[in-house]
Amino acid sequence: MIRERLRRIGSWTRAALFTLFIHGVIIYLILFGLSIHQEKLEAEGRPVQAVVVDQLELDRNKEEEKRKLEELERKRKEEELRLAEEKRRLEEEQRLAEEQKRREEEQRLAKERRLAEEQERIEEERKRRESILSNCEKLVLEEEKSGEVNHDLDGLCEKERQALKEQRAREERQREEERQRLEEEKQRKAEEEQKRQEEAERKRKAEEERKQQEEAERKRKAEEDRKRKEEEERKRKEAAERLLAEQKLKEQLAAEQEARLAAQTEKAAANALSAAAGRIRSSIEANWRRPGASLRGLKVVIELRVGRNGEVQKARIVESSGDDRFDESAELAVQKASPLPIPKEPEYYDHIKEFRIEFNPDE
Incomplete structure (x- = not known):
């Protein structure tokens, strides 16, 4: 989401700068065109004075045009600063969100490890108690067969039975808690997936809008880029040819010098x-x-x-x-x-x- 907002800021920046540029050009053409037209009409009616008056008016118009262009430039810079600050803020939000997500994932994994370790410990404890109870019951049976009665042993066996019962109850509670946790985790992931899909759809629409906004700018710049590249290529070739000629001359002189020295x-x-x-x-x-x-x-x-x-x-x-x-x-x-x-x-x-x-x- 934050990345999409950053991309939208980039689109807004280009759109805002393009709009300011167009407004400036329109203001310039209106002021400059009116000045020229007025100067021509007044010159036909009053040949001498019109030149002075129109020149003053032209100067005033130029000053006004300059002021408005400077104002547009100031607003453009302010908009750039604002968008840059917004971009920085969103990047910081994204960093904090990713950091929070990382911490939550670490906590979740740590919790799962603790639960697994606890489950393993409980399982071992249950097995130990089952073994003790089994041995205890065997001893009781042997005493009954021999006609002896050991009340301490009976009490110990009963104590182990109760402990094992409680142990199994705890395991059942933990299994139920784990089942609920998994169910909640499943629901949470489903909600996150739904949000992700909604966000993806929103980004898709925003991307389409951005492409539509940039298409006009791309077409406008295409011709300028082509001409600029042609000029650069021409200059590059001239420079390369000049450098090649200079290099050949240097190599020739160096070879002659080397031959003389040799x-x-x-x-x-x-x-x-x-x-x-x-x-x-x-x-x-x-x-x-x-x-x-x-x-x-x-x-x-x-x-x-x-x-x-x-x-x-x-x-x-x-x-x-x-x-x-x-x-x-x-x-x-x-x-x-x-x-x-x-x-x-x-x-x-x-x-x-x-x-x-x-x-x-x-x-």
Whole structure:
């Protein structure tokens, strides 16, 4: 119910604002139209003075129009505040109602738990008394058979019979109370269901009325929204095209800059590696052992792959000297010379991590 009232407030707000807007437009057209018409007629009769008089009248009309529009705006704001306050109040009522409903449900469940526990306790108590009475009666029968009479036992049995009778009476009363409670609960739920259906019907009718009131407003806004969206789409496309062109230009400039930097870095790395070639050869020669005195004037080209600190990761003969012993000795010298004295600049590494070196110790 409270939610429906909140929706109705929303509908009233839109209807009230729309009505105020229409009234303002009508007042404006009446005042402004009369001013123009009067100015035209008086101008034809009195060419000079009419201009001054009509201008004063027009100014007065504009002031009056402004005042009325301001009054309409003030009333609109007051109505907005009133409806907002009403909405807040209804929301608070709804919150309190839901809180009350939650508490009542908790109390109902707690009561049902207590009743169930009490029923279980009573049932156990009845069973206990029935067991005691059964045992007591067995003892009495045994005494009667034996010819003995125990008055205390007879009294105890009678006491248990009476207690059991009272116990069963209490259970019957509780069952009757539970039956009445369930009947009342059933009636209460039936009444709530009837109220719910009545409220649903009222909401349905209110919703139909709201839709009818909003349909006119929707149609009026549809054309405005369409034009606004077309304009926004046009501007969006223009902005997107402009941004795309700017992005392409930036990417092109960045790519050119990156290419220039890469070329510069590659050239600098090549120069640095060329400058370090002598040190690399010296390091390899320092670790080389000639495999035979007769092996002179030989050379071999080795392809290397090194880590960032110059450690040799891979060495491969790409141009053999023609002598396996010489080739193997050169390859072994490379491994022993690791790490090689390559340029240490981090930005050079990708350009110099693989290179070839000619090993010619007799040159």
